[in-house]
Amino acid sequence: xxxYPLLNRIRESRLFLPLGALAVILIFDAIYAPGFFNIAxxxxxxxGNLIDxxxxxxxxxxxxxxxxxxxxxxxxxxxxxxxxxxxxAMGAVLINPALGNQLITNEILTRDATNTPLPIIILAxxxxxxxxxxxxxxxxxxxxxxxxxxxxxxxVAGRGIAQLITNGQIMTxxxxxxxxxxxxxxxxxxxSVYIVAIVFILAWxxxxxxSIGLFIESVGINSKSSYxxxxxxxxxxxxxxxxxxxxxxxxxxxxxxxxxxxxxNNNGLNYELDAILAVVMxxxxxxxxxxxxxxxxxxxxxIWTFTLTVYTLGVPANALLAAKAVxxxxxxxxxxxxxxxxxxxxxxxxxxxxGRAN
Amino acid sequence: MxxxxxxxxxxxxxxxxxxxxxxxxxxxxxxxxxxxxxPPAAAAQKTYKDMTLCYPQLGAESDWRTAxxxxxxxxxxxxxxxxxxxxxxxxxxxxxxxxxxxxxQQKVDVIALPPVVEDGWDAVLTEAKNAKIPVIIVDRSVSAxxxxxxxxxxxxxxxxxxxAAAEFNKMMPNGGAVLELSGTTGSGAAxxxxxxxxxxxxxxxxxxxxxxxxxxxxxxxxxxxxxLKKYKAGTDFQGIFIHNDDMGIGAIEALKAAxxxxxxxxxxxxxxxxxxxxxxxxxxxxxxxxxNPLLGPQVFEMALKLMNGxxxxxEVLTNExxxxxxxAKELLPTRKY
Numbered sequence: 001x002x003x004y005p006l007l008n009r010i011r012e013s014r015l016f017l018p019l020g021a022l023a024v025i026l027i028f029d030a031i032y033a034p035g036f037f038n039i040a041x042x043x044x045x046x047x048g049n050l051i052d053x054x055x056x057x058x059x060x061x062x063x064x065x066x067x068x069x070x071x072x073x074x075x076x077x078x079x080x081x082x083x084x085x086x087x088x089a090m091g092a093v094l095i096n097p098a099l100g101n102q103l104i105t106n107e108i109l110t111r112d113a114t115n116t117p118l119p120i121i122i123l124a125x126x127x128x129x130x131x132x133x134x135x136x137x138x139x140x141x142x143x144x145x146x147x148x149x150x151x152x153x154x155x156v157a158g159r160g161i162a163q164l165i166t167n168g169q170i171m172t173x174x175x176x177x178x179x180x181x182x183x184x185x186x187x188x189x190x191x192s193v194y195i196v197a198i199v200f201i202l203a204w205x206x207x208x209x210x211s212i213g214l215f216i217e218s219v220g221i222n223s224k225s226s227y228x229x230x231x232x233x234x235x236x237x238x239x240x241x242x243x244x245x246x247x248x249x250x251x252x253x254x255x256x257x258x259x260x261x262x263x264x265n266n267n268g269l270n271y272e273l274d275a276i277l278a279v280v281m282x283x284x285x286x287x288x289x290x291x292x293x294x295x296x297x298x299x300x301x302x303i304w305t306f307t308l309t310v311y312t313l314g315v316p317a318n319a320l321l322a323a324k325a326v327x328x329x330x331x332x333x334x335x336x337x338x339x340x341x342x343x344x345x346x347x348x349x350x351x352x353x354x355g356r357a358n
Numbered sequence: 359m360x361x362x363x364x365x366x367x368x369x370x371x372x373x374x375x376x377x378x379x380x381x382x383x384x385x386x387x388x389x390x391x392x393x394x395x396x397p398p399a400a401a402a403q404k405t406y407k408d409m410t411l412c413y414p415q416l417g418a419e420s421d422w423r424t425a426x427x428x429x430x431x432x433x434x435x436x437x438x439x440x441x442x443x444x445x446x447x448x449x450x451x452x453x454x455x456x457x458x459x460x461x462x463q464q465k466v467d468v469i470a471l472p473p474v475v476e477d478g479w480d481a482v483l484t485e486a487k488n489a490k491i492p493v494i495i496v497d498r499s500v501s502a503x504x505x506x507x508x509x510x511x512x513x514x515x516x517x518x519x520x521x522a523a524a525e526f527n528k529m530m531p532n533g534g535a536v537l538e539l540s541g542t543t544g545s546g547a548a549x550x551x552x553x554x555x556x557x558x559x560x561x562x563x564x565x566x567x568x569x570x571x572x573x574x575x576x577x578x579x580x581x582x583x584x585x586l587k588k589y590k591a592g593t594d595f596q597g598i599f600i601h602n603d604d605m606g607i608g609a610i611e612a613l614k615a616a617x618x619x620x621x622x623x624x625x626x627x628x629x630x631x632x633x634x635x636x637x638x639x640x641x642x643x644x645x646x647x648x649x650n651p652l653l654g655p656q657v658f659e660m661a662l663k664l665m666n667g668x669x670x671x672x673e674v675l676t677n678e679x680x681x682x683x684x685x686a687k688e689l690l691p692t693r694k695y
Binding site: 035036038042043045047048049052056168169170172183255258259260261263264265266267307308311312314 | 574617
């Protein structure tokens with residue numbers, strides 16, 4: 001251990017594996033798709049694959065930030081995809097109250113018209129998501145239902161609620177200011193990037209500048225002993241789930257703005273799984289405890305870099321899931337104790353195996 | 359403890375409020391006593407009031423589908439049929455097959471099936487035939503033998519592809535290269551449009567690349583983004599053939615971000631939805647091949663004939679055309695979907 005202090009520090013860093021995975025994919029791109037890194041200025045904004053990665057990946061990054069806190073408390077939130085759909089549906093229905101089972105009438109097509117002012121739409125979206133998060137937090141912390149089961153309820157019901165809101169149909173949005181969240185640019189960078197940055201900084205201040213982060217980790221490691229040490233374990237959990245719902249609501253806003261429509265069935269489909277994957281890639285254990293927000297965001301970037309790489313290489317969309325499975329497998333193997341031991345032996349030669357308790 | 363005592367009722371009430379406020383206004387389900395056909399004297403003759411029609415919709419992937427669903431629901435209401443058994447398969451064939459099976463169990467009078475993909479329908483269609491329930495294939499086609507279903511009603515997908523090809527032939531007389539954003543792999547619409555497009559496209563126009571966007575906006579965006587990084591718009595390719603308007607709208611977002619201006623590329627799409635018309639008005643699409651979703655009235659009429667044992671055409675094609683930007687602005691307000 002004393003032999004290579006710097007190397008060990010890098011290797012032991014939480015960011016080592018996600019950044020490593022990102023580097024592997026980027027090196028792969030550099031070899032097989034050299035154009036991947038080109039960034040040009042197009043009109044008033046930057047343009048290139050890397051910009052697409054952060055723009056397309058923004059909703060996932062947001063959900064991953066929320067999911068990190070939930071997983072750190074030892075829970076999991078399977079309902080984020082459904083909350084995304086609810087938030088998108090709320091936005092669409094407030095802009096355009098035509099229910100999907102009627103043929104759209106002409107006055108609704110009047111462009112740039114909205115039934116509700118934009119700030120209220122945003123507030124309603126965020127409130128809906130936070131309410132969903134509170135519901136999950138309530139079931140987990142007060143009703144003491146296992147997190148996977150508790151959030152499964154909303155995962156199933158949420159899509160139903162979203163379909164109820166939109167009447168089971170896709171609702172197209174024709175209100176152009178709403179598109180700004182998904183397609184706008186500030187100083188050449190997509191708006192969604194700034195949103196992610198703001199939420200990230202908020203979350204970071206919340207967990208690193210107050211004692212809440214410590215509480216979350218403590219609850220994740222042992223909620224009973226945290227309770228006996230005087231930590232309000234129930235409200236810590238409630239906060240984590242509510243924040244996760246809040247993040248999912250913002251993601252839903254961006255996603256629906258991005259594709260100009262709300263679709264109860266497909267908005268945020270499989271986002272819960274991608275978000276969990278991003279968090280796990282970021283080195284946060286599913287059993288709870290220590291966490292890193294930044295590593296989770298990098299995990300989300302890895303997932304989208306990979307997706308766009310696959311598209312760039314021209315792998316058909318049907319093969320995408322299989323290719324993703326390979327990525328997941330490699331990452332999970334990298335995190336296994338077996339690989340860690342291998343890495344330790346490799347870097348320390350004869351040094352003693354220090355039992356890293358993760 | 360204190361908080362939970364306050365929070366519990368608040369949350370329950372809030373949840374109730376959300377559910378109640380989300381529930382759609384009760385639709386007037388009581389059918390108006392309109393018996394448009396035979397008087398009751400002709401006992402053998404069945405009317406719309408006796409009809410139970412099963413429509414296992416394949417999903418809600420696009421504006422086109424929304425209009426299609428709306429057409430069936432509205433027609434059912436205006437005709438006052440006994441029951442419309444409607445379900446949403448969320449674009450999964452297994453869901454659709456089980457929905458058809460459920461309808462067979464329910465002993466509906468007629469099943470109208472919009473198949474999500476072409477293949478794999480033989481078994482369930484045989485079950486319907488054995489149960490003596492006639493099946494009308496709606497919109498997309500199936501590969502099953504024609505004896506297993508009563509009729510196919512819908513658009514000629516191959517013809518739509520050929521029409522799109524004819525547009526490119528007209529716009530690019532000196533040849534060039536085009537990209538193709540195709541629909542759900544294996545669906546009748548994607549297979550037919552791709553086939554027709556290749557049939558009629560001039561040999562001097564090359565199909566540079568083809569990738570599926572699954573008929574949805576969300577999936578078309580990243581596919582188009584990747585295309586635009588791989589090939590240079592204008593030099594590597596001059597046109598895009600898009601299998602439906604929704605993917606077209608997604609693709610336009612990607613094109614805008616890439617700095618492509620309306621009119622830089624020749625884009626032909628299929629459907630003729632409002633979104634497509636708007637894209638023509640804005641100058642993005644140079645042509646939109648119509649594919650009519652308002653099939654409800656035709657299907658119900660055919661179903662009634664089947665119930666009364668009348669003969670029907672085994673293949674009914676809807677009347678369709680191609681729209682151009684010059685008429686788009688005046689036609690836009692008249693579009694029903």
